[in-house]
Amino acid sequence: MLDLTTLDAKDTDGKVKQLCRKAIRPHDSLPDLPSVAAVCVYPNFVSTAKEALSGSSVKVAAVATAFPSGMSTLKVKLRETKWAVNQGADEIDMVISRGKFLAGEYDFVSDEIAAVKEECGPAHLKVILETGELSTLDNIRKASDLAMEAGADFIKTSTGKIQPAATLPVTLVMLEAIRDFYYRTGKKIGMKPAGGIATAKLALQYLVMVRETLGQEWLSPDWFRFGASVLANDLLRQIVKEQTGVYQSFDYFTKD
Template sequence: MGNHNVSYQPSISPPIDQISVEERCARFQSRSIKGETKVAGLKLALSMIDLTTLEGKDSEGKVKQLCYKAMHPHDAMPGIPTVAAVCVYPTMVRTARKALKGSNIKVAAVATAFPSGLAPLKVKLDDTKFAVEEGADEIDMVISRGRFLQGDFNLVFDEIAAVKEACGKAHLKVILETGELSTLDNVRKASDIAIFAGADFIKTSTGKIQPAATMPVTLVMLEAIRDYYYETGKMIGMKPAGGIATSKLALHYLVMVRETLGEAWMNPDWFRFGASKLANDILMQLAKDQTGVYQSLNYFSND
C-alpha cells in the first residue's frame, strides 16, 4: 500500500535550518529525568529495542542466544519488559522465528542487499520475499544512496514502493543511511520520499557507517513524520539505529519523540531503538535503581 500513488516532488520538502535543529537537540539533552520517571522511561526504552545482530560472523547459535536475551533480558530482576524485536539477516529469520516461539517479540530482517543496497532491483525484491516467506514480521530495507545523491529521486521512490509491495503483510522500515546523505536537507528529502513511497517506519542507519543515528538527524526525520501526520492523519514509525548505547541518551531520544510527535508515538508500535549494547546499559541502570549500587557488565549476559 503505497502511501501515495504519485512520484515524489522535491518541492514538498522544506529546507532545514541546521543551527536551530542543533539548538533544539541541545535543549532535549538538558532535561533532568530522575526517580520514578527515569525508571518508567528506562522500561519503555527497553521495550522499544530492536535487539540486533548483523555481523558477517553471525551463526545460528548467536541468533538463538540473542533471542533468549530478548525474551529474558535479566531474570534476576522481575517486572521488566521484553524487547520489541530481534533484527537479523534474512537467512537467520527461520532460526529466530523458532527461538522466539510463544513470545510477542517480532522478527525483523534486513533485506534488499543490506547494508550497501547495491544490487539489481530483482535481487532486492527476491531478498525481501525470501525474508517474508521465512517468517519475518518486519523488513528493514536500505535505499539506493548513490542514486539519491545523484538526484534520481524517482528511482529511489519506485524501489521503495516495489519493496513495499513485496513485503505483503510485513511492516516496512526504510533505512536512509543518514551518515551518507551529507546534509539535513537531504535527510528530510529522503524521509519524505520514503514516507510517500509507503514506508511504515523510517530508520536512520544501518549501523555500518559512522556517524549512525544522531539527535539532529532523528529530529529532522521526526518532523517529516509530524508534517505528514498533520497533512494526512496517518502515523509513520521512527527507528534511530546505531550509536545509541547509553540509557541517558535513550531517555533524551524519548523526550524528543514526546515533544515532537506526542504521546501516541510513545510505544514500540511507533518508535524503536536499533541497538545491541543499549539493552545491557538500561538493565544496569534499572539494577542500580533497585539496589542502590552501580553495576558491572560482568554480571549481565553478553549477547
C-alpha cells in the same frame, strides 16, 4: 521499544538463539521486565529466530535489499525481500539506494521503495535512509518525505555499518518529517534511530525528543524503536542501580 540486533557476517545460529533468549527475558533477576520489541537479523537467520521466539511477543525483523550497501538490482532485492517474508519475517528493514538519491534520481528511489513495500505483503517495512551518507539535514528531510510517500511504515536512520549512525539532530529532523506527514495525510509513520545509542542516558534524550515532537502516541513500540545491541545492558544496569542504589558492573549482565 528496543530492536535487539545482530548483523555480523560471523553470526551463527547459536548467537542468534542467545540473542532471542535475551530478547524474551532480558535479565533473569528481573523477571518482570517486558520483552524487547523485535530481534533484527540477516534473512538467512529468520527461520532460526522465528523458532527461538515462538510463543513470545517478540517480532522478527530481517534486513533485506542487499543490506547494507543496497548495491544490487531491483530484481534481486525484491526476491530477497519475498524470501525473508516467506521465512517468517514480521518486519523488513530495507536500505535506500543512496547513490541514486544523491544523484537526484528521486523517482528511482521512490519506485524502489514502493516495489519492496508491495513485496512485503503483511510485513511492516522500515526504510533505512543511511543518514551518515546523505551529508546534509536537508537531504535527510527530503529522503524522509520520499520514503513516507512511497509507503514506508517506519523510517530508520542507519544500518549501523556507517559512521555517523543515529544522532539527535538527524533524529529530530526525521521526527519532524513524520509529524508534518501526519498533519498532511493523517497517516502515522514509525521512527527508528539505529546505531550509536549505547547508554540509557542518551536513549532518554531520544525519548524526550519523541515526546516533545510527536507526543504521547508515538511513545510505544508500534511507532518508535531503538535499533541497538549494547543499549540493552546499560538499561539493565541502570534499572538495577535504581533498585539497589549501588552503581553496577557489566560483569553481572550477560553479553549475548
